[in-house]
Amino acid sequence: xxxxxxxxxIETVSPTRERVMGLVFLTLAFCIFFFFSRDTAAGQMTKFExxxxxxxxxxxxxxxxxxxxxxxxxxxAAVLGGVQLARGFKHxxxxxxxxxxxxxxxxxxxxxxxxxxxxxxGLLATTLSKSVPITLxxxxxxxxxxxxxxxxxxxxMMLTGAMVGTLxxxxxxxxxxxxxxxxxxxxxxxxxxxxSIKYKANQIIAGTVINILATGLTSYISAKFMQRYxxxxxxxxxxxxxxxxxxxxxxxxxxLFNNNxxxxxxxxxxxxxxxxxxYTRWGxxxxxxxxxxxxxxxxxxxxxxxxxxxxxxxxxxxxxxGAYFTLGSVGRFDEMMTAGRGFIGLAAMIFGNWMPFGxxxxxxxxxxxxxxxxxxxxxxxxxxxxxxLMAPYVATMIVxxxxxGRGQAPASEGIPYEKE
Amino acid sequence: xHPTCQHLSGVSLDEKTSKKQDAGKIFLEExxxxxxxxxxxxxxxxxxxxxxxxxxxxxxxxxxxxxLTSENIYEAFGRSFGAxxxxxxxxxxxxxxxxxxxxFGSPVRxxxxxxxxxxxxxxxxxxPILESLVTSTPYIFAGLSVALGFRAGVFNIGAEGQIFMGAxxxxxxxxxxxxxxxxxxxxxxxxxxxxxxGIWGLIPGWLKAKTGGHEVINTIMMNYIAFRLSDWLLTGxxxxxxxxxxxxxxxxxxxxxPRFFDDPIRFHLGFFVALGVAWLVWWFxxxxxxxxxxxTVGANPFASRYAGMNVARNxxxxxxxxxxxxxxxxxxxxxxxxxxxxxxxxxxxxxDSIALALLGNSHPLGVVLASLLFGTLRxxxxxxxxxxxxxxxxxxxxxxxxxxxxxxxxxxRTIYRLKKPTKEQPVANFKM
Numbered sequence: 070x071x072x073x074x075x076x077x078x079i080e081t082v083s084p085t086r087e088r089v090m091g092l093v094f095l096t097l098a099f100c101i102f103f104f105f106s107r108d109t110a111a112g113q114m115t116k117f118e119x120x121x122x123x124x125x126x127x128x129x130x131x132x133x134x135x136x137x138x139x140x141x142x143x144x145x146a147a148v149l150g151g152v153q154l155a156r157g158f159k160h161x162x163x164x165x166x167x168x169x170x171x172x173x174x175x176x177x178x179x180x181x182x183x184x185x186x187x188x189x190x191g192l193l194a195t196t197l198s199k200s201v202p203i204t205l206x207x208x209x210x211x212x213x214x215x216x217x218x219x220x221x222x223x224x225x226m227m228l229t230g231a232m233v234g235t236l237x238x239x240x241x242x243x244x245x246x247x248x249x250x251x252x253x254x255x256x257x258x259x260x261x262x263x264x265s266i267k268y269k270a271n272q273i274i275a276g277t278v279i280n281i282l283a284t285g286l287t288s289y290i291s292a293k294f295m296q297r298y299x300x301x302x303x304x305x306x307x308x309x310x311x312x313x314x315x316x317x318x319x320x321x322x323x324x325l326f327n328n329n330x331x332x333x334x335x336x337x338x339x340x341x342x343x344x345x346x347x348y349t350r351w352g353x354x355x356x357x358x359x360x361x362x363x364x365x366x367x368x369x370x371x372x373x374x375x376x377x378x379x380x381x382x383x384x385x386x387x388x389x390x391g392a393y394f395t396l397g398s399v400g401r402f403d404e405m406m407t408a409g410r411g412f413i414g415l416a417a418m419i420f421g422n423w424m425p426f427g428x429x430x431x432x433x434x435x436x437x438x439x440x441x442x443x444x445x446x447x448x449x450x451x452x453x454x455x456x457x458l459m460a461p462y463v464a465t466m467i468v469x470x471x472x473x474g475r476g477q478a479p480a481s482e483g484i485p486y487e488k489e
Numbered sequence: 490x491h492p493t494c495q496h497l498s499g500v501s502l503d504e505k506t507s508k509k510q511d512a513g514k515i516f517l518e519e520x521x522x523x524x525x526x527x528x529x530x531x532x533x534x535x536x537x538x539x540x541x542x543x544x545x546x547x548x549x550x551x552x553x554x555x556x557l558t559s560e561n562i563y564e565a566f567g568r569s570f571g572a573x574x575x576x577x578x579x580x581x582x583x584x585x586x587x588x589x590x591x592x593f594g595s596p597v598r599x600x601x602x603x604x605x606x607x608x609x610x611x612x613x614x615x616x617p618i619l620e621s622l623v624t625s626t627p628y629i630f631a632g633l634s635v636a637l638g639f640r641a642g643v644f645n646i647g648a649e650g651q652i653f654m655g656a657x658x659x660x661x662x663x664x665x666x667x668x669x670x671x672x673x674x675x676x677x678x679x680x681x682x683x684x685x686x687g688i689w690g691l692i693p694g695w696l697k698a699k700t701g702g703h704e705v706i707n708t709i710m711m712n713y714i715a716f717r718l719s720d721w722l723l724t725g726x727x728x729x730x731x732x733x734x735x736x737x738x739x740x741x742x743x744x745x746x747p748r749f750f751d752d753p754i755r756f757h758l759g760f761f762v763a764l765g766v767a768w769l770v771w772w773f774x775x776x777x778x779x780x781x782x783x784x785t786v787g788a789n790p791f792a793s794r795y796a797g798m799n800v801a802r803n804x805x806x807x808x809x810x811x812x813x814x815x816x817x818x819x820x821x822x823x824x825x826x827x828x829x830x831x832x833x834x835x836x837x838x839x840x841d842s843i844a845l846a847l848l849g850n851s852h853p854l855g856v857v858l859a860s861l862l863f864g865t866l867r868x869x870x871x872x873x874x875x876x877x878x879x880x881x882x883x884x885x886x887x888x889x890x891x892x893x894x895x896x897x898x899x900x901x902r903t904i905y906r907l908k909k910p911t912k913e914q915p916v917a918n919f920k921m
Binding site: 221264268269270271273274275277278280281282285286288289290293294409413415416419455456458459462463466469470471 | 646879
């Protein structure tokens with residue numbers, strides 16, 4: 070009986086949700102028409118420039134008639150809403166939702182840039198670079214949580230990574246700085262592991278300890294040494310370099326393959342982690358430990374060792390992500406410079422349903438909101454950019470509430486394992 | 490049959506319920522686990538033992554850290570080992586003396602000031618210790634917020650955002666209402682602060698009760714929403730008209746919490762309000778039916794559901810009250826100290842309050858004592874920074890170390906070779 074109800078839950082979407090989603094689609098369609106389309110004068114044009122910057126322009130600007138584009142978007146969204154209400158998209162609903170939201174965002178851009186020009190290439194390039202630390206943070210969270218260790222200390226690990234990266238990078242060279250940052254992150258991961266695995270401390274408290282410790286230590290060392298002696302706070306940064314061949318792909322190639330080391334490393338980690346988690350023995354074991362440690366233990370997997378390994382790997386990932394702030398962008402360390410990116414990474418992990426590529430998608434979304442917000446002022450839009458910046462957090466809460474389908478957190482996360 | 494379903498069908502009901510136990514709940518079981526069957530002083534000593542040792546060990550490790558980061562010590566060690574050791578002890582000693590005179594005032598200065606009879610000089614001499622109380626006041630509120638949450642089975646990690654919303658609401662009530670007498674205006678502004686923070690607690694509480702969204706993540710998200718909102722409020726609707734920086738207008742004179750002494754002493758009524766609220770929280774938690782329900786739900790939601798208690802309602806209530814308490818912390822800072830709202834002025838209280846609640850064993854009296862300790866340390870750290878060049882961030886390091894020992898008392902037991910308590914073993918008695 071219980072199995073059957075569960076079966077149903079997986080296979081079908083509840084009719085109420087189908088209807089609610091249909092109404093959401095229609096509302097978005099209406100919003101595109103009412104707020105954007107009706108607000109534009111006839112004959113206005115929207116110009117999207119497609120120059121990500123860095124390399125020579127290849128594509129000409131993309132000019133769209135504002136009003137008719139908006140009307141077409143509204144009609145498409147409305148049709149999708151109608152189909153949803155009449156038949157329902159069943160388990161494709163979330164994809165259709167993503168599509169309609171994308172229509173809405175595109176409509177917003179078309180409206181915002183009406184009569185002006187907006188550099189979409191630049192917007193997307195900033196989106197990618199802003200998403201790097203967030204996604205690396207999310208990957209760190211995934212590594213921990215898939216093995217059953219909640220890591221809310223990503224922020225602290227990043228901060229220490231950023232600082233040690235700068236210190237070592239200034240004293241030696243940036244490559245060693247990167248290694249130093251990664252190892253420091255791993256050390257913080259080990260601390261989280263010792264507290265939560267060996268001493269079975271509450272994992273959220275253990276994470277809080279690390280966050281406070283990292284903030285205190287880095288601010289202390291920064292105030293005492295790094296702000297006074299500039300020679301230890303001045304590492305070489307990793308410069309962007311195009312990947313031959315791939316960077317010549319028009320538009321996308323320039324955005325994706327003309328970056329610095331961190332972006333390429335992110336791509337690599339994403340693929341490795343996605344494959345590793347779901348197609349290797351290592352990943353299977355790790356997930357087993359996170360879902361049902363007792364069963365994993367019975368089958369001969371060393372739960373404790375797997376957890377230590379994962380949480381340290383997660384720490385290293387966060388430390389590497391922290392180095393992005395100093396060695397990958399500004400080239401100096403400032404107190405509290407991660408500015409909550411670790412927590413946003415945590416949100417991106419949840420948003421992405423504990424999947425590497427899902428987290429990357431969420432990271433891009435967060436980065437997009439961030440880079441769009443900074444452009445609103447340039448486009449002279451009256452919407453306060455703060456509300457746009459809030460949107461990702463609100464969206465995470467909505468996802469967490471199960472409105473868009475509940476994510477699947479590893480079942481045993483947060484519970485210390487005790488061998489019987 | 491779908492492979493996933495096959496897997497799921499193998500899960501028994503028992504395991505499903507144990508799966509549902511999230512970190513917060515397990516933690517609550519730890520915190521609210523009944524005290525060992527002991528009475529009187531011995532029991533009191535046992536409760537105090539770990540926190541006191543944790544603070545002591547924290548100070549020792551902090552001292553070692555200060556020594557390690559002082560250049561002069563390395564020079565002295567270069568001369569000879571003995572000289573280095575003396576230098577190290579001297580540096581750490583100086584640092585802690587500066588910390589304590591910064592926090593309590595220097596006895597010599599107090600005596601000379603009293604002898605001279607100069608009013609301003611007396612006030613200056615007594616200012617440090619009163620300023621420590623001023624610093625402790627928001628800690629008391631925020632610590633109570635997290636402690637109440639812990640007792641009721643929710644982990645309020647969002648005190649930061651709630652403090653800000655409380656502060657914003659209190660500021661608005663402080664400057665927008667005009668012509669009220671203080672006796673009405675002050676309570677009204679405080680109430681506004683409590684409501685502002687309460688709403689910020691209510692939302693994650695409601696989400697947890699109705700959808701199961703974890704309050705830890707939701708309160709973190711609410712923190713960031715509060716920051717953005719504050720940014721907008723202070724550059725838009727609540728911006729001071731004649732100012733270029735993002736600050737709110739000054740609150741009315743009638744909304745300011747009265748100060749007891751002339752300048753420079755900022756000691757104000759808020760401290761006593763905090764003590765009153767702490768008593769009220771104690772009375773509510775331990776002497777009323779509602780408080781009993783809250784604690785029961787916190788200790789064991791399954792049992793309390795069978796006993797006919799409304800778990801959802803209690804969760805919402807707990808988060809709202811926790812938010813309101815944190816909101817009062819913000820209101821207190823605006824009405825008592827700053828008199829206007831500035832951007833993200835509360836930074837750091839959110840995590841500190843978790844440390845406070847844990848150090849105080851989630852008991853109002855414990856929270857008050859822990860807040861006095863942290864407030865004192867923090868207040869003493871600034872003069873230490875000025876006179877000795879030791880950054881006041883050392884306090885955060887101390888806090889982290891103390892919190893680590895509280896969270897994992899087994900470390901303290903190992904260091905001091907303490908016996909494991911026979912009955913209560915707070916960190917390891919999980920039910921799997």
